[in-house]
Amino acid sequence: MQAQSKQSTAGGSRAVQLDAFGGPEVLDIREVPAPQAGPGQIRVRVTTAGLNPMDWIMTADADTAARFGLSLPAGFGTDYAGVVDQVGDGVTGYAPGDRVFGGALSRAVADYVVVDPAGGTAANEAHHTPDGVDDRIAATLTIAGRTASAALAAVGPGPDDTVLIGGAGGGVGVFAVQLARISGARVIGTGSATSADYLRDLGAEPVAYGDGLADRVRALAPSGITAAIDLHGVETVHVARELGVPDSRICTIAAQVDGVTAGNGANAPAGSLEEIARLVAAARLRVPVAASFPIEQIRRAAELQAGRHVRGKVVIDL
Template sequence: MEPSTSRAVLLKKFGGPENLIISSVPEPHAGPGEIRVRVTAAGLNPMDWFMTSDPDTAARFGFTLPVGYGTDYAGVVDEVGPGVNTYAIGDRVFGTALSRALADHLVIAADRNISSGVAHHTPDGVDDRTAATLSIAGSTAAAALTVLDLGPDDTVLIGGAGGGVGVFAVQLAKIAGARVIGTGSPSNVEYLESLGAEPVAYGEGLVGRIRDFGVTVTAALDLHGTDTVDVARELGVADDRICTIAAAVPGVTAANGANAGAEALLDIARLVESGDLRVPIAATFPIDDIRSAVELQAGRHVRGKVVVDL
């Protein structure tokens, strides 16, 4: 009998979405201390294409060709290996599988180590598409807001508020009681308002436009680079109340999802389940259209999250 196969999105050459292919690979199985997940949806993040954009960057993450694609996933446990008692066949789960989430089946170590994959039980009130958007962006936003330690007396400036991490950062800041000013393009005004932010157009003259709000900005989160850091400093925000996620700035703390507390992601999932936090899904694609999905997400102008159905 021939061994069973399943689908996986692979890169056989580092670079752009034109190098993505859907391959038939040997079907993996759960070993001791592992579970296997039948993936139903995978969410895309900027880190996915950044990590595999060129050979030097890929080498920093330990990737060799061929390499998988995508990190956020949601699905159902369909195999449980010996020694695992925290998951059962049929459990709905979501989590991370570094640069291999876009596959029919994932084998995840039950120790929840990010290098071997992470699985969390999906709350009943959260659908798989939404669950597949939570892990990287939600954990990153939670880690950044832990740095800022926002409260009702704060006004926070969030640069790039309409992006995948911004969706979570704006709403979590509002839940913490802060006033949120979010930068974006003029076309994103209504969208940012729907998240709870007071929108302001980015670009030249931003400092003056923020001062027109008549408030003192006490904290800032830069989700794109360093422009918001520069503006925050000009507005008098102390470096210890500024955070970045995509750039290193001397004196300013950089955060990523690995810094988030153990319960942060589950707290976010519970907020989604309760309706206190919503995740706008900008577009969904079938796996056969993976290149179009990645092109849309990599354009960095998506309002919300992009999800691939498997």
């Protein structure tokens, strides 16, 4: 094993764990042995973890957890940012003191995570954090950024497009709206009436979801829409079809619809996450942090995230 920092001495560490599947009430902070980096791995001292809907969805019940390969006792959270403090044999390109971000499936809300920097999936990966991107922002990028990138790749927006994005104010919507705008597309985003200013600030033209959505979209875009991404359910899919968008230019992330591509962060284009980080560093893409909590308030943070009405991202400071 290569050199390690003073921070990485053996001993205990904190981790959020659950002994039963369920809601935020099952989350507890435990003292656990500090994990050690093996060959091909690095250990990261986590400074911030970002929460996503998938965190509580996949730990809500045993059947869902099993589909993600989780068993009890389980950890919580996937997105992280921090500093490398231990480097295993055979690892190149990373050294103690390097700032990194990435994914550690259902174990990110902990003082330390051990990951494979060449893993290449949100379940087990690391990327260098660019200068100009602080850890709170870096800890929000992996799951939502990959998912948005996959969805945009499925519909391929460009300067000649008007894209309807359903659920545009959520955690993935933050990225999808801005990436579509960067591509040159016009974006119409659905949300509640109270989210209109927030959506405009992201670069979307807001439209209220619910009954009559198709008519409201027609009024905003008399020439029609050319692509659609549904980040919440199927309402946007149905409206897009009604407005003549072909299934080949419609994508979902939270529902399965016959004939429509289901976007999956695991299938995001190579290099998309690094590109998102570069856009953030260049101030071309911003990530609103709706709330931050210390690890001691993990249940409160998870309750807020699970409410599905957060405008922006929720992070945990360690």
